[in-house]
Amino acid sequence: MEGGGRGRFCPSASLAMTYFAGGVGEDPTNANEPHEQEIGGVNGEQGEGKARSDELWRRLAQEMRGARLGAGIRLVDWAKKTGWHHSHLSNVEHGRTKPSEELAGAYDDAFSPPENPVRLQRLRADAMAADERSRPMALPSPRGTAPRAPAMAGDEALKPAAGSHGVWRRWRAGTAVVAALLAVLVAGLLTFGLTNGFGRSSQDPHRKVSSGTQPSVPGDDSRFVADVTVPDGSRIPVDVDFTKTWEIRNVGSAVWENRFLQREGPTDGPGLCSSGPRVPIPRTPQGASVQISVHFRAPHLPGSCYTEWKMVDAEGRYFFPNKGSLYMDIQIVDRG
Structure with missing residues (x-):
């Protein structure tokens, strides 16, 4: 949402294309930031x-x-x-x-x-x-060239005349390169067809959708107005039920109907403020403001609590994928 620091609708997530090299996918999301690396067998x-x-x-x-x-x-x-x-x-x-x-x-x-x-x-x-x-030591590729067997007595007598196999070896190497490229292309196309085109299964309930699959509503727009309750930095005691309310405004030319505010990521778990997965947004005509409330329960232990929410339709598709989330960033503290 335009205006206001917290609670704006901005990019929900990068849509990262998956590149394939020998059957292995790379996700270049946040390429300018250092990444966590998964290390197996450490x-x-x-x-x-x-x-x-x-x-x-x-x-x-x-x-x-x-x-x-x-x-x-x-x-x-x-x-x-x-x-x-x-x-x-x-x-x-x-x-x-x-x-x-x-x-x-x-x-x-x-x-x-x-x-x-x-x-x-x-x-x-x-x-x-x-x-x-x-980082683990690099292991040789299973597709690498097998080690050459040690020379045995009489090997020299079995060698062909100089240059007789040069053309054959070059042709065979060229054929191997072409075959490898075709394999990469086929693997990429198959994987692209089995996913939503961005390396993420279409069955993922928290998938990031492209602008091509978002609801098409010409003139639709929104703007953050205020944190009505529980502003950022609030201190909430452990094991307490509380309600967070945001106010946003319909600044576009479309009426908001059958829309929801949906939580990004898990809705419950250790150290998380628990809530339902989504709440309905009341019908909001053009130019009107609306308050949206979410009921939370604070976790058992003190710490930080951060949640993000996006406007979606009944199928979970984002209305504003290129705007930021409404969010809550608070501290959970021991009872005083």
Whole structure:
């Protein structure tokens, strides 16, 4: 939604095409940010390195969030000041996304003490180094050329005359390259046909849909108005039921009917504020504002609570895929 820092409808997620190389998919989403890497079969020193790496990234996220909160700056205000999207900053501070060196530097410039001006950048460098140490050694490709057998007595007598097989070897190598390219193409087309075209199964209930599958409503638009209840940074006791209410305005030329606010990601689990998966949006004519309320229950333990919500139709298709989510970012605290 246009205007207002929190609760705007902006890009719900990058639509990342899947590229195939020898049957292996790569997802270039957030290509400018360091990525978590899945490492299979890690044990021994590699397992210890992975644990150390994860701990450093968690510590960095906590330090960054603590530095901002210690300075008394709200996430929405910090997003406006720095130019980073509030959803990205929240993901970084909650350990869901690794920060770039530039972002860690921005936190250092704003919050780190003069006697230790690059402490967050140094911690990030330590985490990156731990990542490098935890990576498994590269294994030879199963499709690689088999080792040549050691020469035996009499092999020289079996060798063809010089140059007699040169053309044959070049032709055979060229044929292998063509066959490999065809295999990659077939695998890519098959996978593309079995998914929604972006490497994600169409059965995924939380899939990100392309603009081609979103409801077509000419002139449709929305704008964030206010957090009516539970503003960002609120402190809610553990195990308490509470209601979050947002106000948004229909600034387009279409009437809102049969629409819903749907939660992104899981709706319940350890450390999460639990809620229903979606709530109906009352009928809203052009130019009118509407308040949308969601009932939550705080988790059993203190910590941060962050949720995102998107406007969808009855089939779960986004109305505003290129606008940000309504979101709630609060702290769960012990009962005082």
